[in-house]
Amino acid sequence: MSTIDLSCRVGDLTCKNPLIAASGTFGFGREMSRFFDLGVLGGVVSKGVTVKERRGNPPHRIAEAPGGMLNAVGLQNPGIEKVIKEDLPWLIKQDTKVIVNAAGDDLGDYVKLAEALNGVGIDAIELNLSCPNVKTGCMAIGSEPALIEEVTRACKEIADVPIWVKLTPNVTHIGDMAKAAEAGGADAVSLINTLLGMRIDIRTKRPVIRNNTGGYSGPGVFPVALRMVHECFKAVNIPIVGLGGIMSAEDVVEMMLAGASAVQVGTATLLDPYTMPTMIEALPSVLESIGATSVSEIVGQMRPW
Amino acid sequence: MSTIDLSCRVGDLTCKNPLIAASGTFGFGREMSRFFDLGVLGGVVSKGVTVKERRGNPPHRIAEAPGGMLNAVGLQNPGIEKVIKEDLPWLIKQDTKVIVNAAGDDLGDYVKLAEALNGVGIDAIELNLSCPNVKTGCMAIGSEPALIEEVTRACKEIADVPIWVKLTPNVTHIGDMAKAAEAGGADAVSLINTLLGMRIDIRTKRPVIRNNTGGYSGPGVFPVALRMVHECFKAVNIPIVGLGGIMSAEDVVEMMLAGASAVQVGTATLLDPYTMPTMIEALPSVLESIGATSVSEIVGQMRPW
Amino acid sequence: MMERKYRHDATITKVDHLDEDNVFLTLNAPELSELSKPGQFVELETSQFLNRPFGVAICDKKAGTVGIGVRKVGKGTKEIFEYKAGDKATLFGPFGYGFSISEKTSRAYVIGGGTGIYPLLFLLQELKRAGIKTYTGCGFQSLTHALMIDDFSHISDDYLTACEIGEADVSGTAVDALAELYERHGQSDGTIVYACGPIPMLKAVNAWCEENGIDAECSFEARMGCGFGVCRGCAIPVIRDGQPTYDRCCVEGPVFRRGVVDWEGL
Amino acid sequence: MMERKYRHDATITKVDHLDEDNVFLTLNAPELSELSKPGQFVELETSQFLNRPFGVAICDKKAGTVGIGVRKVGKGTKEIFEYKAGDKATLFGPFGYGFSISEKTSRAYVIGGGTGIYPLLFLLQELKRAGIKTYTGCGFQSLTHALMIDDFSHISDDYLTACEIGEADVSGTAVDALAELYERHGQSDGTIVYACGPIPMLKAVNAWCEENGIDAECSFEARMGCGFGVCRGCAIPVIRDGQPTYDRCCVEGPVFRRGVVDWEGL
């Protein structure tokens, strides 16, 4: 019906549309396949995977906030070996791009994960240098440009697929983090991971989340995510995958105008498992309404004052 | 009726209750006096004042976001001289504490403002080291611990009233900023100012706000504000004035449990001018419901897991 | 509990859908109707974050009701469009500096465009009560977009609809209607133009008034944070003491004398 | 447009306020009622950010309706408490692993506490249909807090209300009711306990079952992000392969065999 071209490119990777499921809100995809054929999506990023199995944090892991939620799951996952054996084979068979979100405590972990993923048949690795809910690695690495560059370079040397670096928004200068990833050879940066937040149960005087703090996501973070995507767009030449609070096809367009070559959808899926197909269905008419004939032509087309 | 003691202390300053109007959403108080007697409030922080008159940013200055709003007013104000002559005399006559929010481009500006405010009869100065909507000063200073300390110390040497330092949340380690203020001799830190954000009008492809970026405030920032208040509470010994997204008496209690000795209310007033009296009326019963007999006893009483 | 004079928990008593995009709501809000003056506005709560400003379009102090006309343009007004009689609505106001009706005013040209016409109804009501002759011109894209013609022609001493497309009293803009009305009724001491509508229309009204040496009061719109003067979000460029600066649309406005407005800066 | 099998835009057909805090909603949602099994739950949209999980309490596949019982505890349920017949509601589901009804089951002890009783109604309906004898005990704070006694006693082969305060069939907890029922009806091959209620009650049920060598299926609650297995928010401590780990309340649960639950870790 519509003649709008939805295909988009993130470096060498071409996706059928710019909607990629974000890490941690889509499992390893299989649970979602009862809702729809994953082939409708541009791509799927797996739950964060670590070298060894992780049990994750004790409950409560979730708290609510106006315009969003906090989580501190703590990277519960079966470990890379099991994921490669039991989860990825199914996911790779789906007609969509598969990106594995890799999380570690230190450089060695990231290297091990990149090595293990060689030859598995995925389309990219997303280095999670930004999870705020674990004690070591991740966000600690992701707020130090030198560490970002080092980890990225090491993985880039080993991996046989593109490396995306996922950045934390809990930093003063996000552009510097993107530059460090670029310097390390990253094929793309994805942002934002969650904002570090907290909620207290006033009755028990306890933090609602057992981990005390949690990562804040949802529409309440959208303005921050959009600003940071645009800052990175100005700072680096590698493509940007934009996420954080995207709830509608209009938000997708707004994020791409700010400079994102593709987007990821996280929390919105939790509220309605059909959210991503709904956005994909709505996207052509939103693009038409602003006079665009393809999705790729709008990337970074925001005109600052 | 209720026997709950609402009085609270921020250092040497005693307020009749912990609800202080935040800067920039209460003008210089006079516009609000048609709604209620300012004597019901714990205190009022003035709009940000600069050495010279400022015209502010061109419109649009406001954008909406789910769970909040963005603003880039750009510190429109008549300049310190006129404020002292025309605005403060009225405000000081009200039966509430008066804090002047002072904003500058550099150390010299802050010193001039502190000097000018000597003997005027206000109760404290809040150094705005955090406004994200002006090109120089403010947030640039507020993200550098050394500069925070320097500006604070210089003002502290001159001023005849307590110095509060208002911090920006757009930093990696908020605790370090609070420590710098403490090292400079600050009597209190107040936080958070707004999160730097952006919105784009997808039809015009222009940022909704003429300034391109704006400061994000409202309930959507509450979890971040709460987490940062608690981080500062752990980092320093001076009192903390907590703000960011407070919308109800329950939020006041949550913020104080996290470590705030008093709170400020900003954006909520824009949605309903009677918000602060409503919160003050509701506060005793909320405190009662958690078994407290005074507001001061709950400060920092959150029990981390 | 403290009195809340400017807060109104109203009931919607009547909903008139004027066309596919415009609705006229009548609200039962006695204190609000008691306080309101023409040109002032209210802030209406919706499920959107900020309240939405609308000019008071009708005010029946006896019945204790006010009316507002709302055009569906975005999320908030889309929600308002679905309101039904009996629904509750929270409003704040009235706010702002309205139209001034001077003792010296003898005749008034009342010019509206688009949704700018709504608040003019209330103005016309008060002008009539003050015994002032009113000549009204409303401009629309086309006749199918024209609104409330009957109400306006009924209350005005002369009324013209102007449309750029299709057949109307005047083919052209609201300012062409103004010119035609002026042609018919001329001026005398105490002639004034009242205008409310989109910026291009106001600019054209201003230019025409400049040329013809007539004073005008123009009602502006601006994105508002609060609506009552504390946030400085609603900047309108003006000239004060010869210097360009920003007034607050919600306090010094929404109605400005054309002389203070910084028309270049708009 | 793609089919949305697990999304239901339902209409509320009936609202029964059971007491000041509890409401029973009947919703017209044919596909949902077609799919639902006892112990499964739905996620109900409200104006709060996350959806709210409720066990399916009644399921009339012929009428195409489901029922849920809701207790007012916070913001979301306060909103639900105000729903009126005719209102629309969006639900997702059914989700989760429900109670299993085995061919071998001969008699079932059904134990509920607080809002945990609601999903047991649907279970009792299916147990009855399968010809299994049911002995039901529901525990409440006091008799004034007791809910749906008629419905439960009507559908069960034996029914006892237990209250810690005041006069009831059993003075004590739901587990005391269980003991009393067991006293009366004993066990045979294929006896099972089904339980749904607060953690302390489930712990007591587990301890009692341990002692008496009877198996149990217990339905748990956990804060949920999604309700369908992708966020890992809803952790329930279990023992798998001898190791403590976390299962998902929404996929492996909400109903767990008592043997897999890490009762110490709760």
Ligand SMILES: Cc1cc2nc3c(=O)[nH]c(=O)nc-3n(C[C@H](O)[C@H](O)[C@H](O)COP(=O)(O)OP(=O)(O)OC[C@H]3O[C@@H](n4cnc5c(N)ncnc54)[C@H](O)[C@@H]3O)c2cc1C
């Ligand atoms: C003093 C005043 C009087 C007004 N009187 C009327 C009236 O009588 N009838 C009528 O139909 N409209 C009137 N408007 C315009 C009306 O306020 C906007 O159409 C409405 O706010 C749009 O809200 P939305 O959610 O549908 O649009 P969105 O575009 O979704 O709103 C996004 C944001 O922009 C603001 N906004 C959008 N358009 C305008 C606008 N034109 N002016 C100010 N803010 C805007 C909204 O308030 C909101 O904050 C008036 C505006 C002002 C300032």
Ligand SMILES: Cc1cc2nc3c(=O)[nH]c(=O)nc-3n(C[C@H](O)[C@H](O)[C@H](O)COP(=O)(O)OP(=O)(O)OC[C@H]3O[C@@H](n4cnc5c(N)ncnc54)[C@H](O)[C@@H]3O)c2cc1C
């Ligand atoms: C599988 C399952 C089945 C349930 N069945 C029923 C039922 O049949 N009837 C009934 O009345 N209640 C049931 N509950 C509990 C019900 O979900 C909560 O009472 C409800 O979510 C509270 O929402 P609120 O906004 O009123 O409370 P708030 O405290 O304002 O909610 C804050 C957050 O905590 C969550 N939360 C609060 N209490 C609970 C709880 N007990 N369990 C899970 N999450 C909670 C909310 O969902 C929300 O995310 C069930 C819960 C689960 C997990």
Ligand SMILES: Cc1cc2nc3c(=O)[nH]c(=O)nc-3n(C[C@H](O)[C@H](O)[C@H](O)COP(=O)(O)O)c2cc1C
């Ligand atoms: C429950 C939950 C689990 C998450 N787990 C991960 C994870 O394992 N790895 C990761 O990089 N990001 C994780 N995230 C962050 C999201 O991928 C995303 O960056 C963030 O939520 C912002 O996007 P959103 O607002 O669209 O959710 C998680 C988010 C949520 C809500």
Ligand SMILES: Cc1cc2nc3c(=O)[nH]c(=O)nc-3n(C[C@H](O)[C@H](O)[C@H](O)COP(=O)(O)O)c2cc1C
């Ligand atoms: C319209 C507007 C103007 C503001 N102006 C100032 C200012 O002049 N000085 C300042 O320190 N903070 C200013 N702020 C920030 C607030 O004081 C407050 O720190 C922030 O909005 C977070 O609190 P809130 O969510 O309660 O609004 C302004 C905020 C808004 C919304």
Ligand code: FES
């Ligand atoms: S809208 Fe806030 S000052 Fe005008």
Ligand code: FES
């Ligand atoms: S609630 Fe998301 S996995 Fe269970």
